[in-house]
Amino acid sequence: MVRPKILVSSFLREGYKLGKNFEMLSDFDYGMVSQNYVNAVLEAGGLPIVSPQIRKTYKDNTLMGELVDTVDGILLTGGYDIDPENYDKYSYKKIKFLDGIRDKQELKLIELALKKDKAILGICRGFQLLNIYFGGDIYQDIKQDLETEYLHFGGRFPKCKKIHPVSIEKDSILSSIFNQDLIEVNSFHHQAVRKLGDNLIKTAYSPDGLIEGFESTKYENVWAVQWHPEIMFSYYPEQLLIFKEFLNKIKNKRSDQS
Ligand SMILES: [Mn+2]
Incomplete structure (x- = not known):
C-alpha cells in the first residue's frame, strides 16, 4: 500500500542566527524541521513531506489548499511559543521567541485540513496550537501561573x-495505543493547555x-500530545505507536473508501 503522505510543519530560521560555524550561510533564510519528526514518520511507515515556509501568501486559500491536497495528514511540530494575540489580549509572561507568521500559516493549514477531511496530529507547540484553533487557551508560563x-x-x-507520569483516559486513542492507564513521558514545555477547545476531550x-x-x-483522527514521542521512540519503541496509529487510521479510512 502506498505510504500515507504527512506534511511536517517547519519553522523559519534566519541564516545569521545559525552561529559562527555557519557564517557562509548567514545571508539567507532557511525552512527547517527537527529530523526526529521526519524519522518518526518514516519509521512508522509514512512519507514525510516537510512543509514549505509560505511566508507572504499564507492567506491564499487556493495555494494553501493545493498544499493540503497533496497530503493525507498534517503533523504539527514543536517550536517557539504561540503569539498570545491568537488566544489572549496581551502577552504578560516569559515569552521571548515568537513567529506570528508561522502561527498564521499553521492555523490556515489546520482550517483547510479540517475542511478537506485530513488527519492532524499535534505535538507540543502543535498540541497547543490545535487547542487554540478550537477556541481553547493556554497558560503563558507554568512557573508563574501554577x-x-x-x-x-x-x-x-x-x-x-521520562520526566513525569501521565494518566491515560479510557476509551481514548491513547488508551487503545498503550493499553495502560499510566505511562511515563518526557516533558519540554513551559506553557500548558488551560481551557480545552470546543469538541476536544482530555485523553492524558x-x-x-x-x-x-x-x-x-468532532473530527476523526485529529488529536495531540504535549510530550515528544518523536524524541522518545528511539529509546522507548512503544512511543512510535503514536505515529503508527495516526497512519493506521489514515490507511483504514482509505480502505473503507475504496
Ligand atoms: Mn509535561
Whole structure:
C-alpha cells in the first residue's frame, strides 16, 4: 500500500542566527524541521513531506489548499511559543521567541485540513496550537501561573528522559495505543493547555492535573500530545505507536473508501 503522505510543519530560521560555524550561510533564510519528526514518520511507515515556509501568501486559500491536497495528514511540530494575540489580549509572561507568521500559516493549514477531511496530529507547540484553533487557551508560563512539583520544562535532562507520569483516559486513542492507564513521558514545555477547545476531550493528564493529551470528538483522527514521542521512540519503541496509529487510521479510512 502506498505510504500515507504527512506534511511536517517547519519553522523559519534566519541564516545569521545559525552561529559562527555557519557564517557562509548567514545571508539567507532557511525552512527547517527537527529530523526526529521526519524519522518518526518514516519509521512508522509514512512519507514525510516537510512543509514549505509560505511566508507572504499564507492567506491564499487556493495555494494553501493545493498544499493540503497533496497530503493525507498534517503533523504539527514543536517550536517557539504561540503569539498570545491568537488566544489572549496581551502577552504578560516569559515569552521571548515568537513567529506570528508561522502561527498564521499553521492555523490556515489546520482550517483547510479540517475542511478537506485530513488527519492532524499535534505535538507540543502543535498540541497547543490545535487547542487554540478550537477556541481553547493556554497558560503563558507554568512557573508563574501554577504551582506544581513536576518539572514540565525538563531543560537539564537528556531530551528522551521520562520526566513525569501521565494518566491515560479510557476509551481514548491513547488508551487503545498503550493499553495502560499510566505511562511515563518526557516533558519540554513551559506553557500548558488551560481551557480545552470546543469538541476536544482530555485523553492524558499529569499528576498535577495538566492536560497532556486530547482528541477531537468532532473530527476523526485529529488529536495531540504535549510530550515528544518523536524524541522518545528511539529509546522507548512503544512511543512510535503514536505515529503508527495516526497512519493506521489514515490507511483504514482509505480502505473503507475504496
Ligand atoms: Mn509535561
